[in-house]
Amino acid sequence: MTGIDIDPKLRYGTGVQEITQPDDVKNVLAEQSVPIAARNKILFGFASGSSDFLPQSAVAVPPESTLTTVTVMQFPDPESAERAAAEFEEADFAVAPDQNERVQLAKYPLAHSHWRPGSPTIGSVVAHGNYVINTFISTSQPDLTALTALVEKVYTAQLPMLDTLTPLSAEQVLRLDIxxxxxxxxxxxxxxxxxxxxxxxxxxxxxxxxxxxxxxxxxxxxxxxxxxxxxxxxxxxxxxxxxxxxxxxxxxxxxxxxxxxxxxxxxxxxxxxxxxxxxxxxxxxxxxxxxxxxxxxxxxxxxxxxxxxxxxxxxxxxxxxxxxxxxxxxxxxxxxxxxxxxxxx
Known part of the structure; x- marks a missing residue:
């Protein structure tokens, strides 16, 4: 899924990241997530960034921009995916437990989300079958209503796409026709x-x-x-x-x-x-x-x-x-x- 699947305004691609081993997770999640990914036997994943601002190399992102990073990771089974999602959330929340605050999404009550009041960012993670979807969003204003609405739009676009994709086992990955x-x-x-x-x-x-x-x-x-x-x-x-x-x-x-x-x-x-x-x-x-x-x-x-x-x-x-x-x-x-x-x- 790209930004234009979420909102037409998010038309610009801002970066991608492949995940082929647990250590790669630290490029999109908190570094404390690496042992979680390893323990739950992550198979692979991919992260993609989008924005309403045309990115330029070596130029700071303007504070008025909206940016989204969506990461999809596959695990061996739904149980390991659910466990990983919950542990990812706890690890990220624990980075600043005195500042973070839990957030409940009305449309996706099983998602784990939190933000720092006064900050224009929100993080959220949810398990969906064998998959874990993590999203991090940054906007121009610390508006929790707008932030949660954008997270819900991410899930509304991404989850049905995953329903059309049959999960692969570790053996099937090795046997794919290249x-x-x-x-x-x-x-x-x-x-x-x-x-x-x-x-x-x-x-x-x-x-x-x-x-x-x-x-x-x-x-x-x-x-x-x-x-x-x-x-x-x-x-x-x-x-x-x-x-x-x-x-x-x-x-x-x-x-x-x-x-x-x-x-x-x-x-x-x-x-x-x-x-x-x-x-x-x-x-x-x-x-x-x-x-x-x-x-x-x-x-x-x-x-x-x-x-x-x-x-x-x-x-x-x-x-x-x-x-x-x-x-x-x-x-x-x-x-x-x-x-x-x-x-x-």
Missing amino acids: DPEGVIRRVLNPTQLPVPQVGGLAAYELRGFLHWQTDRTAAKNLYANGERFVFSDAYSATTNSYTRGIAQSFGKGIGRFLDGAILIRTRDTDSARALWSAILDAPDTGQAPPNVPDSKCAELPTDRYVKDWICAVRYRNYVGYVWSTQLQDAQQRAAAQYALLANSQ
Whole structure:
């Protein structure tokens, strides 16, 4: 779930965090939660941040912003999930027991929630089947009614989505088909990543892809006809911040690697052609890779210490992005991506 599933105003992505081991939990919850996650045998999880403010790297989040961090974690069974949720709450509450105050949610009485009176933040956690959902919200004013209403909107959006997702056992995780639709093998993989990685080598549907986009409303409209989105060394699955465990940890945006690739499979050739035409505003036709049809390149503005060249290619119902810090390298990657698509069966 992204912020636009909660409220259209929360259109900006502010960071993501993968959870593959108990120690990762400290990046989104209180550090005291790590032994709780281990004791209850957490399997995996994912956190995503959203805001009504366009994030900028190395720029403080304005105090008038609204930020939400939603973390979903899977446990082996409902009993361990319920136990973990209650223990997470107690550990977080105990960080400042003399300042925190319990909060009851009218729509979700089984959720564990608390806030500090006078503070514009609230934390909440609830077990739902094998899953534990944790949310931390920061707003411009210490308005408990508004804070609890936003928490309830998070659960109203997130819980039904989890009902459609069958929990996995630890064995099933290991036996998952890593490329059931044959799309991962079609993306350029110059660093030869051997196995799927979150943000590194993986395939997503549209909602999953949106977690990695800064303006999720614009991306949802632009990529509406995309069926699968494949990453290769594309994004960093860690928050770009200097703080941990709070919504503000997800206030500095999503980190894109210096070079990588994204491959998009659209519904049909016409959808791919329309998407290819809409992306890379005002490219220089002289920068397109030689002898590669339906290709174009452009230099993107960046605040990083290196240049940011990106090329796009289209083949049938696929559109590929490749990028690099050098134009010639980006062109060569584009040619390689096109050849890989043309030669794939």
